[in-house]
Amino acid sequence: MPSDIAVYGLGVMGRNIAHNMVDHGLRVTVYNRTAAVTEAFVEGLPADSTVHASYDLADLADSLARPRVVFLMATAGKVVDLVIDSLLPHLDEGDVIIDGGNSYFQDSQRRWQGLREHGIRFLGMGISGGEDGARHGPSIMPGGDPQAWPLVRDTFQRIAAKADDGEPCCRWVGEGGAGHYVKMIHNGIEYGDMQLIAEAWQLMRDGLGMAASEIAETFAQWNRGVLSSYLIEITAAILRVTDADGTPRVDHILDAAGQKGTGRWTAIDALQLGVPLTLISEAVFARTLSAMKDERVAAAQQLGGVTTGFSGDRAAMLKAIHDALYAAKIISYAQGFLQMRTAAVEYGWQLAFGEIALLWRAGCIIRSGFLDDIKKAFDRRHDLPSLLFDDFFAAALRDAAPGWREAVTLGVANGIPLPALASALSFYDGYRSATLPANLLQAQRDYFGAHTYRRTDRDPETRWHTHWSSDQTEVAIDD
Ligand code: 6PG
Numbered sequence: 001m002p003s004d005i006a007v008y009g010l011g012v013m014g015r016n017i018a019h020n021m022v023d024h025g026l027r028v029t030v031y032n033r034t035a036a037v038t039e040a041f042v043e044g045l046p047a048d049s050t051v052h053a054s055y056d057l058a059d060l061a062d063s064l065a066r067p068r069v070v071f072l073m074a075t076a077g078k079v080v081d082l083v084i085d086s087l088l089p090h091l092d093e094g095d096v097i098i099d100g101g102n103s104y105f106q107d108s109q110r111r112w113q114g115l116r117e118h119g120i121r122f123l124g125m126g127i128s129g130g131e132d133g134a135r136h137g138p139s140i141m142p143g144g145d146p147q148a149w150p151l152v153r154d155t156f157q158r159i160a161a162k163a164d165d166g167e168p169c170c171r172w173v174g175e176g177g178a179g180h181y182v183k184m185i186h187n188g189i190e191y192g193d194m195q196l197i198a199e200a201w202q203l204m205r206d207g208l209g210m211a212a213s214e215i216a217e218t219f220a221q222w223n224r225g226v227l228s229s230y231l232i233e234i235t236a237a238i239l240r241v242t243d244a245d246g247t248p249r250v251d252h253i254l255d256a257a258g259q260k261g262t263g264r265w266t267a268i269d270a271l272q273l274g275v276p277l278t279l280i281s282e283a284v285f286a287r288t289l290s291a292m293k294d295e296r297v298a299a300a301q302q303l304g305g306v307t308t309g310f311s312g313d314r315a316a317m318l319k320a321i322h323d324a325l326y327a328a329k330i331i332s333y334a335q336g337f338l339q340m341r342t343a344a345v346e347y348g349w350q351l352a353f354g355e356i357a358l359l360w361r362a363g364c365i366i367r368s369g370f371l372d373d374i375k376k377a378f379d380r381r382h383d384l385p386s387l388l389f390d391d392f393f394a395a396a397l398r399d400a401a402p403g404w405r406e407a408v409t410l411g412v413a414n415g416i417p418l419p420a421l422a423s424a425l426s427f428y429d430g431y432r433s434a435t436l437p438a439n440l441l442q443a444q445r446d447y448f449g450a451h452t453y454r455r456t457d458r459d460p461e462t463r464w465h466t467h468w469s470s471d472q473t474e475v476a477i478d479d
Contacts, residue, residue, distance in 0.1 A: 002065040003029040003052050005155060007073065008083065010037050013127070014073030016134035017100065017159070022051060024158045029054050029063045061090035067121075068095040069152055076103045084111065093119030096148045100125045102262055105177035105184055109347075112144050112176045121148035124176075126183020128364035129161065137161035139364035140170035141186070141356075143179025161363025169363045173356070174349035181343060182356055185336050188266030188280040190365045191259075192332040193231050195283035195420040199411075200325045201235070203418070207410045208310050208317060212239045212248035218318065226326055226396075229368030257287035266339070273346055275339045278427045279332040282419040306415045317410060323403030328424035330397055333374060334387035335427070341385075354378030388431060397428065443468075452477050 006029040007018040014032075018041070021028050029052040032038045042053045054060040061068060068091060074083050080099055087097065097120055099108065108124030115122040126141035127134065140160045142149060149172050160170035173179045197219075204210045204218065216239035223232045241249040263284045270277030289296070310317065337353055344351040357374040360366055377390035387393045408425055411418040430436060443466075445451040452463040463477045 001027060001050070003027045003063050004065060005029070005069045005071055005152075006031060006054070006060050006064055007071050008032075008060070008087075009073035010041050011073060012131050013100075013134045015041060016131055017071070017073060017127075017138075018051070020135055020137070020159045021155070022049070024155075026155060026158075028052070029060055031055075031057070031060050057087060057090045061087075066092070066095075067151065068092070069098065069155075070096070071098045071100055073100050076101045076107075080107070080111070084115070088118060088120070091120060094121065096121045096123065096145075096151060098123040098125050098144075098148075098152065099180075100127050102126075102183065102187070102260065103180050104265055105181040107177070108144065108180045109177035116145070121145040121151075123148050123152070124178075124180040125156070126173075126179050126186065128183065128186055128360075128366075130365065133161065133363050133365075137363050138169075139186075139359055139362065139367070141173050141179045141182045141359055142170065143173045143175065143177060143181070146172070146175060161367075163358065163361040167358065169359050169361060171355050171359055173359075174344075174351055176349070177347070178349045178351065181347070181349075182340070182351070182359075184262050184266050184269070185340055186360060186364060186366060187262035188277070188283075188339075189332060189336045190231075191263035191266075191283040191287070192280045192336075192420060193229070193329065193366055195286050196279075196325055196328050196332070197231060197235050198286075199418050199421050200321050201239075202416055203321050203407060203411060204318070206306050206308055206416055207414055208314055209308060212250065216240045222322055222325075226370070227322070227329070227368075229370065230365060231368075254293065255290055256293045257290045259284070259287050263287070269343070270339055273339065273342045275335070275342050276427060276430075277335045277339055278423045279328065279335055279420050282423045286417075286419050304415075308414060310410070317406065320403035320406040320410075323400035324407035324421050324425075327397055327400035327404045327428070328421050329370065330387065330393050330400075331424040331427055332420075333370070334393070337374075338386055353384075354382075386431075388428075401428070 004026045005021065007014050008031050010030060010032040018028050018030050027050050030038055030041055031054040035055050038053050038055065042051060045051055052063045054063060070087060072080060072083055074080050080101060080103060084097060097115065103124060112122045123142055123144035127138045129138035137160055140156050142156065157168040157170045160168040162168055173182050201215060204215045216236045219232050219236035223236060238250055239248060243249055243252060263280065267277060267281040267284050270281065340351055340353065354375045357371045361371045373392060374387065377387055377392060378384055380390065384390060404425055408418055408422045442453040446453050446465055447468040450465055452465050454460055455464055464474055465477050466472060466474045
């Protein structure tokens, strides 16, 4: 019997996806460039397994039903192009190549276009959920060639995570690089959520002097309310782990964060699109600053570090930190969806924002109850310009704002850095400001560069210039 699909690349993610497919009754061919990895994979299978192990690409192609479907789980970047090039001589028109790695969306756009010329249908598929998700049900964000999607929809909806209502977290996102774009935004939001939780933790630890076990209990309690999410849940679990001497394991982990690049891509794209994605960008910079460990240690000696000593109402401040975390999270998602709205126009995609929220309800790293509220907001108004215009989220922000300000004030007063919580508050205040001091920026630009400005009390299209350093006369500029 021919296989339904080939999984190319048996690293941890590829291996687990292959097992997940087998569990769901699919006939799978497996291939890895290093034969020993394939051998190790099949050795672990039961004797009656239908998995076909391939050791060369001609055999891989022969083993598949037509049109062939090859699922790649390779390291994002040049490797994906090399793998695709090596597969092409073995494939026929109409066959499907799926890239399930964390590829840059512009690469997927290029591969989709390039492969079309060879008659090959390409799908760039964002997959989230880490090892466990891959094994037991990830969230899947497919994009690329719309004609390829019906051929593989059933396969991927079968192996995807299911939300509480039974819906698979796997729906068509859009053409070209849209699937990997939405995955990139997911990862940016993941960076933001993680940074916010880390800041809340530092406020509790350094601002309120709480022990790790007490903070763990607080997160566990928060996980039963509006903040309920996978990342809060694992944070509580992490804070409970101790070394043999009883000290929290987390206290012994080097405070220098790594990053593979997806958060950075999100921030770079925001800058290119002109979207104020402040929170996620701060989360990326916070990782960068954390990685400058030696310099920070030297600066702490030179400049002095965090001061501590809280004498106010601890329970009230804990509630304030909770509210700050919730409010900033709303800002982060509002910014992420704003970026997708802008990207849809710029890159020509029809993104269904409510559906994207549904995709993230289970299986992925940012899964949370909160995403149901986002879906409901887009149901109430399909063309919602921003989550901040939705009555539910607007009220939530108004309620949380006093505590949010108190928590940020605690950090500012004690030298505790809060790049995400504080920048989100500045964004909120800026977004709800009918007037901003940008008129002065315009005047300064006009002063030193004759860049012109528009006036609020005249024809809005007319541009003006003042002779600032001579007689201060103002002239209308014809383009
Ligand atoms: C997921 C994750 C995953 C990501 C890693 C590491 O959705 O399963 O987003 O795709 O690559 O979590 O990311 P960083 O190394 O950039 O933190």
